[in-house]
Amino acid sequence: MSLFYARQLLAGVFAAAALATVFGATAAKRDAGDFGPPQGAPIHAVLTSPPNVPPPTNRTKPAKVIVNLEVVEKSMPISEGVSYTFWTFGGSVPGSFIRVRQGDTVEFHLKNHPGSKMPHNIDLHGVTGPGGGAASSFTAPGHESQFTFKALNEGIYVYHCATAPVGMHVANGMYGLILVEPPEGLPKVDHEYYVMQGDFYTTGKYREKGAQPFDMEKAIDEKPTYVLFNGAEGALTGDRAITAKVGETVRLFVGNGGPNLVSSFHVIGAIFDEVRYEGGTNVQRNVQTTLIPAGGAAIVKFKAKVPGSYVLVDHSIFRAFNKGALAIMKVDGVEDKTIYSGKELDSVYLGDRSAGNLNAVATATAAAASGTLTLDHQVKAGQALFAGTCSVCHQANGAGLAGVFPPLAKSDFLAADPKRGIGVVLNGLSGKLTVNSSEYNSVMPPMNQLNDDEVANILTYVINSWANPGGRIFTEEVRKARAEKVGGASTRDH
Numbered sequence: 001m002s003l004f005y006a007r008q009l010l011a012g013v014f015a016a017a018a019l020a021t022v023f024g025a026t027a028a029k030r031d032a033g034d035f036g037p038p039q040g041a042p043i044h045a046v047l048t049s050p051p052n053v054p055p056p057t058n059r060t061k062p063a064k065v066i067v068n069l070e071v072v073e074k075s076m077p078i079s080e081g082v083s084y085t086f087w088t089f090g091g092s093v094p095g096s097f098i099r100v101r102q103g104d105t106v107e108f109h110l111k112n113h114p115g116s117k118m119p120h121n122i123d124l125h126g127v128t129g130p131g132g133g134a135a136s137s138f139t140a141p142g143h144e145s146q147f148t149f150k151a152l153n154e155g156i157y158v159y160h161c162a163t164a165p166v167g168m169h170v171a172n173g174m175y176g177l178i179l180v181e182p183p184e185g186l187p188k189v190d191h192e193y194y195v196m197q198g199d200f201y202t203t204g205k206y207r208e209k210g211a212q213p214f215d216m217e218k219a220i221d222e223k224p225t226y227v228l229f230n231g232a233e234g235a236l237t238g239d240r241a242i243t244a245k246v247g248e249t250v251r252l253f254v255g256n257g258g259p260n261l262v263s264s265f266h267v268i269g270a271i272f273d274e275v276r277y278e279g280g281t282n283v284q285r286n287v288q289t290t291l292i293p294a295g296g297a298a299i300v301k302f303k304a305k306v307p308g309s310y311v312l313v314d315h316s317i318f319r320a321f322n323k324g325a326l327a328i329m330k331v332d333g334v335e336d337k338t339i340y341s342g343k344e345l346d347s348v349y350l351g352d353r354s355a356g357n358l359n360a361v362a363t364a365t366a367a368a369a370s371g372t373l374t375l376d377h378q379v380k381a382g383q384a385l386f387a388g389t390c391s392v393c394h395q396a397n398g399a400g401l402a403g404v405f406p407p408l409a410k411s412d413f414l415a416a417d418p419k420r421g422i423g424v425v426l427n428g429l430s431g432k433l434t435v436n437s438s439e440y441n442s443v444m445p446p447m448n449q450l451n452d453d454e455v456a457n458i459l460t461y462v463i464n465s466w467a468n469p470g471g472r473i474f475t476e477e478v479r480k481a482r483a484e485k486v487g488g489a490s491t492r493d494h
């Protein structure tokens with residue numbers, strides 16, 4: 001080989017090497033979702049509390065986005081008259097909603113309020129890197145930590161605390177959602193809402209009053225006391241229901257913080273036109289119920305077509321009616337009888353949780369707490385609760401159903417000893433029974449999921465209605481009967 005050819009060959013090798021370097025560098029720097037360095041002045045991310053969602057970024061270029069998120073440990077209501085010490089990202093459960101655009105460089109500042117008792121950190125599922133930020137964000141009370149990541153993949157992602165014991169931090173409400181918009185943004189809709197499910201473990205029973213501590217054993221056994229949307233029973237019902245008008249499109253960002261349960265997310269009376277299941281980019285159409293894993297999220301979209309109350313539930317249905325996993329979307333507008341002929345389904349699905357009813361119960365709870373509970377408070381709260389629990393069988397007017405459900409109206413069985421109602425409700429009743437000269441031989445299931453206040457108020461309502469003799473049943477009497485297990489057995493042989 002002449003020197004000339006050797007030189008040519010070497011030059012060729014160098015050229016190829018140089019090209020390889022260029023391509024290599026490009027490949028390393030420009031992964032999918034990397035649109036280059038941030039442009040323009042840094043932007044402070046708008047953070048929102050649930051059920052609100054920050055506005056679209058409306059950007060066409062990658063930016064540096066600064067996120068300031070503060071961890072706050074605080075006591076908040078988890079149910080009517082029940083408080084719980086939540087650990088929060090931004091003061092709410094779920095934590096503040098974060099919205100960025102694919103390709104953004106996110107400078108994350110995690111602060112831990114000086115009043116906190118625990119250290120905390122954050123693992124964002126939208127981060128590419130070990131621990132999703134957890135290792136770089138361990139923050140003691142009164143401190144702040146900072147790390148930076150590039151949002152490479154679009155989608156809806158869960159974030160959560162990952163400080164040991166991780167399960168406990170998550171169970172106390174330490175999770176939220178971060179949306180990484182695709183470069184062109186999401187298609188425009190009329191409403192966007194932020195809804196996130198979580199399971200909660202308290203030492204007391206469901207709706208047991210007072211401050212309820214976390215129960216580690218129940219959490220390990222995966223036996224939640226509450227399953228909730230947005231951290232509290234009633235967080236999205238009554239005046240706090242989410243809203244839309246007929247003809248509008250609604251996009252829900254639905255997360256599941258867990259820590260344990262997966263969610264069978266369903267909206268009673270609606271069909272999801274589109275679901276980005278698991279938060280990924282595939283779109284599934286015409287979906288009735290979508291599965292949202294713990295530590296996962298979905299984006300669902302549908303058009304409101306018929307006015308009324310739509311009930312968001314986890315369709316593992318005991319969770320909805322006995323653990324709180326129930327929210328309302330109120331759709332206003334003109335009825336379209338060609339799509340749906342009927343009236344509201346409030347009494348069927350909402351029962352004691354429909355708007356007006358909740359108020360009467362809340363008023364009675366507040367009055368009981370301040371020692372000013374009157375007969376009238378009890379009757380009104382009891383009436384609301386009766387509608388959701390007893391009226392299915394005994395009927396709204398207390399008349400019962402001949403041969404099947406005995407009457408509560410003018411019941412001589414009840415009038416003989418109004419207090420025996422306590423044992424009937426707590427323990428149920430079965431066997432032969434004579435009420436107003438008619439025989440019944442059926443089964444009433446125990447209603448011991450009701451708390452002491454609820455039983456007292458329902459029975460007070462019953463004995464003061466439909467020409468019954470009157471009187472009052474007090475919470476204390478119910479508590480005693482429950483503790484002593486005073487039962488249906490003694491009433492059965494009447």
Ligand SMILES: [Cu+2]
Binds near residue numbers: 121161162163169174
């Ligand atoms: Cu934490």
